[in-house]
Amino acid sequence: MCPGCGHDQISNVIIQAAWENGLPPEGIAKMSGIGCSSKTPAYFLGKSHGFNTVHGRMPSVTTGANMVNKDLTFIAVSGDGDTASIGMGQFVHAIRRNLNMVYIIENNGVYGLTKGQYSATVEKGSKKKKGAVNTQNPIDLCAMALNLGCSFVARSFSGSKKQLTALLRAAISHKGMAVIDVISPCVTFANNDESYRSYNYVKENDEVLHIVDYISHYSPIEEVDIPEGQFKEIELFDGSKIILETIGSNHDTTDVVSALTAVHEAERNDKHVTGLLYYNGEIPTTTETLGLTNAPLCSLNEEEGRPSEESLIEVNQRFRSS
Amino acid sequence: MDSNVNNFVINIATANGTGSQSSNLVILHTMFEMGIPVSGKNLFPSNISGLPTWFIIRASEAGYQAPGDKTDIQIVMNKDTWEKDITNLESGTIIIFNEDAKLPVDRDDCFAFGMPMTKMARKINPKMAKLMANMYYVGGLAHILGIDSNDILKAVKSQFKGKEKAIEMNMQAINEGIAYASENWDIKSDFKAESRPKDSDTFLIEGNEATALGTIYGGINMLSWYPITPSSSVAEGIIKWLPELRTAKDGGTTCAVIQAEDELAAAGMVLGAGWAGGRGMTCTSGPGISLMSEFIGLSYFAEVPGVIWDVNRVGPSTGLPTRTQQGDLSMLYEASHGDTQHIVLIPGNVDECFEFGWKAFDLAERYQTMVFGFSDLDLGMNRWPTKGFKYPESEMDRGKLIRNQQELDAVPNYGRYRDVDGDGIPYRTLPGSGIDPILYRGTGHDEDGVYSEDPIVYQKTMKRLKKKIDGARDNLPSPILREEENKELGIIFYGSMENSITEIDDILESKGFSVSTCRIRALPYHSELESFISRHDISVVLEMNRDGQLYGILRKELPTQLLKKLHSVAYSDGMPPRARLYSEKIISVLEELK
Numbered sequence: 001m002c003p004g005c006g007h008d009q010i011s012n013v014i015i016q017a018a019w020e021n022g023l024p025p026e027g028i029a030k031m032s033g034i035g036c037s038s039k040t041p042a043y044f045l046g047k048s049h050g051f052n053t054v055h056g057r058m059p060s061v062t063t064g065a066n067m068v069n070k071d072l073t074f075i076a077v078s079g080d081g082d083t084a085s086i087g088m089g090q091f092v093h094a095i096r097r098n099l100n101m102v103y104i105i106e107n108n109g110v111y112g113l114t115k116g117q118y119s120a121t122v123e124k125g126s127k128k129k130k131g132a133v134n135t136q137n138p139i140d141l142c143a144m145a146l147n148l149g150c151s152f153v154a155r156s157f158s159g160s161k162k163q164l165t166a167l168l169r170a171a172i173s174h175k176g177m178a179v180i181d182v183i184s185p186c187v188t189f190a191n192n193d194e195s196y197r198s199y200n201y202v203k204e205n206d207e208v209l210h211i212v213d214y215i216s217h218y219s220p221i222e223e224v225d226i227p228e229g230q231f232k233e234i235e236l237f238d239g240s241k242i243i244l245e246t247i248g249s250n251h252d253t254t255d256v257v258s259a260l261t262a263v264h265e266a267e268r269n270d271k272h273v274t275g276l277l278y279y280n281g282e283i284p285t286t287t288e289t290l291g292l293t294n295a296p297l298c299s300l301n302e303e304e305g306r307p308s309e310e311s312l313i314e315v316n317q318r319f320r321s322s
Numbered sequence: 323m324d325s326n327v328n329n330f331v332i333n334i335a336t337a338n339g340t341g342s343q344s345s346n347l348v349i350l351h352t353m354f355e356m357g358i359p360v361s362g363k364n365l366f367p368s369n370i371s372g373l374p375t376w377f378i379i380r381a382s383e384a385g386y387q388a389p390g391d392k393t394d395i396q397i398v399m400n401k402d403t404w405e406k407d408i409t410n411l412e413s414g415t416i417i418i419f420n421e422d423a424k425l426p427v428d429r430d431d432c433f434a435f436g437m438p439m440t441k442m443a444r445k446i447n448p449k450m451a452k453l454m455a456n457m458y459y460v461g462g463l464a465h466i467l468g469i470d471s472n473d474i475l476k477a478v479k480s481q482f483k484g485k486e487k488a489i490e491m492n493m494q495a496i497n498e499g500i501a502y503a504s505e506n507w508d509i510k511s512d513f514k515a516e517s518r519p520k521d522s523d524t525f526l527i528e529g530n531e532a533t534a535l536g537t538i539y540g541g542i543n544m545l546s547w548y549p550i551t552p553s554s555s556v557a558e559g560i561i562k563w564l565p566e567l568r569t570a571k572d573g574g575t576t577c578a579v580i581q582a583e584d585e586l587a588a589a590g591m592v593l594g595a596g597w598a599g600g601r602g603m604t605c606t607s608g609p610g611i612s613l614m615s616e617f618i619g620l621s622y623f624a625e626v627p628g629v630i631w632d633v634n635r636v637g638p639s640t641g642l643p644t645r646t647q648q649g650d651l652s653m654l655y656e657a658s659h660g661d662t663q664h665i666v667l668i669p670g671n672v673d674e675c676f677e678f679g680w681k682a683f684d685l686a687e688r689y690q691t692m693v694f695g696f697s698d699l700d701l702g703m704n705r706w707p708t709k710g711f712k713y714p715e716s717e718m719d720r721g722k723l724i725r726n727q728q729e730l731d732a733v734p735n736y737g738r739y740r741d742v743d744g745d746g747i748p749y750r751t752l753p754g755s756g757i758d759p760i761l762y763r764g765t766g767h768d769e770d771g772v773y774s775e776d777p778i779v780y781q782k783t784m785k786r787l788k789k790k791i792d793g794a795r796d797n798l799p800s801p802i803l804r805e806e807e808n809k810e811l812g813i814i815f816y817g818s819m820e821n822s823i824t825e826i827d828d829i830l831e832s833k834g835f836s837v838s839t840c841r842i843r844a845l846p847y848h849s850e851l852e853s854f855i856s857r858h859d860i861s862v863v864l865e866m867n868r869d870g871q872l873y874g875i876l877r878k879e880l881p882t883q884l885l886k887k888l889h890s891v892a893y894s895d896g897m898p899p900r901a902r903l904y905s906e907k908i909i910s911v912l913e914e915l916k
Contacts, residue, residue, distance in 0.1 A: 026753075030761065048759055049752070049753030050761035051761070051762040052762065053590070054590075057587070060546075060590025060591050064593060064600075065595065065753070066594070067591070068595045068600025071754065093582075093587065292578055293576050298752065300541075300576055302717050307538065307568065315711070316711060
C-alpha cells in the first residue's frame, strides 16, 4: 500500500482484533472483492484461507462459502467502489439475508487502484487534488444498511484505533451481518484538507457517539475502565459485551430511527458520526432461516450427502404408480 | 407403417392461462398408459395469460418423438389464432372446434366437428366454465380415437391428485364430451388409439425434474438460482425433493437453497461453496450464462469446482424465451474473457439428465473447475419416457482433496497450483482445515498461489490448465455410436436432437443413404469421435442453431486431415427439430458436395 494509507491501519486492527478475540487463524476466512482495500487480505492473517474474488461480488462468494461451512468466521474487506457502485446489489442482499459475516468497508471516496476517480460515497462538491468537482449526491452506506434492517451497523475512522478495535471485536462476536464503514483516507488521491475523508478533516469533524469498549466472554476482567457516568452494556452472541459510554447526547443503539437521525444530522453538518449506530442480536442468520443441519455441509460424508439406493427405487416406483 | 393406428399428430390450439395444459397432459398420459409410443410438446408463449399456446401430441408406432411434419387432428379453442390454425391445415384434416367461439370453420375439404364446450361446461360449474371447457375436447378426441373413458380416468386422477371434486367434475365433462360426439358427429376416421402391452417400468418425466433428482443424488450442498425460463423447474424440482431425500437425522437440511438477487450472485455463491469444500450448483439459461461469465473465468483460473446447469432457450438477447435451441454451446465451452475451456456435459434424454446431474459434481471436483450441464427447453420442459433412474455406480469423487496433515505430507513438494502428478491437476486444501492456507485470487499466481506477473509463470499456468481440461476428454461420457457397415455418411449430433434422429435416419435410409450416427455427450470431445470421422466418407454435424457451433469447435480442434470430411447442417427456428425438414437440409448439403 502507499505509505500512510488508512487501509494499513485497518489491517493492523484486524490482526489485533482477531488475536484479542482468541480466534484460531484456521477458523477465519478472509474475503474481498477488487480494489486497493480488497488487496489487503494478502497482508494480514497469513495463516487463514482467503478469497480475493471479483469486483463487487465478494458477498455472493461469502454467501456460498457460509452455506457450506457456517462454522467459519468470515471477515470481509471491501471498498467504497467495490460496495457502493459495482457491488451495491450484492451488498444489499447479503444484508437482507443477515449473512453471518463482518463486512468492513474501507471508505476513502475514490478509486485508488485506477488512479483516483470519484466513488459513489464522495460528498457533493468534493474536489480532489486534481480533476473536476463531484456533482452527484453521495451514498451513505450506514444509512443504507440501517434502512435495510442490518443487524449491526457501525462507523469508524482508520485513525481511531481504540474505537475501531472495540467495534471490530464486537462485530466478530456478533451473529449476523455486521457492517463497519471505516473512513480511511487515501493519502495519494484525496488527502487534501478540503476532502471530507482526509486525515485532517476527519480528525476535526468526527462526532463520536460514545466511547466503545469490548469485554470478551472468556476474560471478563480486562484493562477496560468501566466508566462512572452513564453507560450502556450490550451482551453479544458469544457472551462478550460492549460497553458504550455516553458523551453528549444519549444514543439508543436499539432504535433504528435515532441511528438514521444521527447519520443524517452529521451529514447535514458536514460531520462524520462514529460509533455503534445500531445493534439487534435477535435476527436469525441465513443458515438459521434455511434450517441447515448442525454439521457444516462441507463435512458430510457419502452417507449423509447422498440419499440411499433404496430411496431411489422408491422414487422410481412412485413415478410409475402416479 | 402406413396404418393410422397409433400413427397420428394432434395439434391443440388454446390460449395461455386457460387451464388447457391439464387437458393436454390427460390426453398424453392416457395414451402413454395405454402403451402407445407417444410424445408431447408444449409450445407456449412468454406470457402468463392470454397469448396463444399449442400442444402437439404425436403417436408413433415406430417410436418417433420429433413433432410430426403435418397435423392429422386439429383442435381449435383460441379465437385469436382461429383463422390461421384452420387455414394452414392440409386437406382431409379432422378439426374439433368449440362452437361457442362463434367463429366460422370454412374448410369444406376437412372434416370439422363442433361442440358447445363452454355452454356445456357452464352447466357443471359456471365459475370454472372457461377451464372446464377444455375437458370436452378430451372427450371429443376420445370418441374419434376410440379411447375408453376408463383409460382416461387414471390420467385424470394423476393430474388432480387427491382432489376428489376436481376428478369428478373433469370426468363428467370428458364423459359428456364423449356422449355428445357419439350422438352428433358423423365421423368415419381410421385414426385409432389402440392399447399395446405397456412396459410397466416406464414412466414420463420432464428433463428438468430428472436433472433435479440427479443433483440431489450427486450430493448437492448449495443451490443458488435466479428464476429464468426454461430452467426454473430444475430449481423447483430440487426444492420439491429435498425435504424427503436430504433431511439429516437432526431434522436440518443438507442442502442450502438460495434464490439469488441475480445470476451474477448465483454464480458467485457456487464458487463460494466450491471453495469452501461443498458441492454448489446453479441452473440458468443463456442470458444467465452471459451474466455469469466473469465468475466462470474465475472458476477456471483459480481452479474452484462448481456446476452450472444451462437449459438453452432461443437467443441472442431475450430472444424467444419459450422456444428451444442449441445456441449456447460455443459460449459455454469458452465462457469468460481470456483463454478458457470448460467441461460441458450434454444429455440427450432424461436418463442422462439424471446421470449427468450427479456426475457433474464428481467431474467438477476431479478437475477443480466449472462443469456445465447443457440441456434445452425441449428436453427440460417436456415429458419423456424412462424406465427408471439408475443409482450412481461409484462413490462421490472428491478429487485431489487434502483433508489432513498426513495427506498433505504424502504429496511431495506440495503447492496449491503445482502439477505434482503430471496430469495438470493440482491438490487443494480447504478453508477451516488449517492446512496450507492461501489467498485464492483471480490475478496471476505462481505454483504456490502467490501473486505473480512473471511471463514464464503465467504461460506455464495457462499451459497446465489446457493440459488439465484436455486430459479430461476420455474420462467424460463417450459418444453413442450407431454404425452401418457401409461407412458412407456419418451424422454427428448432440442433446435433444436425439428425439428426432431415428426418424431422420429412416428418412435418409429410405432415400438410399447409408447412415451412421454419433451422439456427442461431452466437450472437450472424446477421442472416439476422431475415429468415427476417419471411418466415414462424409460426416455431417447436425445441430439446432444458425452457425454450426459444434462444427466450429470441431474445426478448431480436429486434426487438419479430417476437416475435409466434415460438413455443417445447422438450422434453428425455435421449434424442436422436425425430422423431414432436417433431413432435407442434410440432403441438400450432400447434393452440393456431388
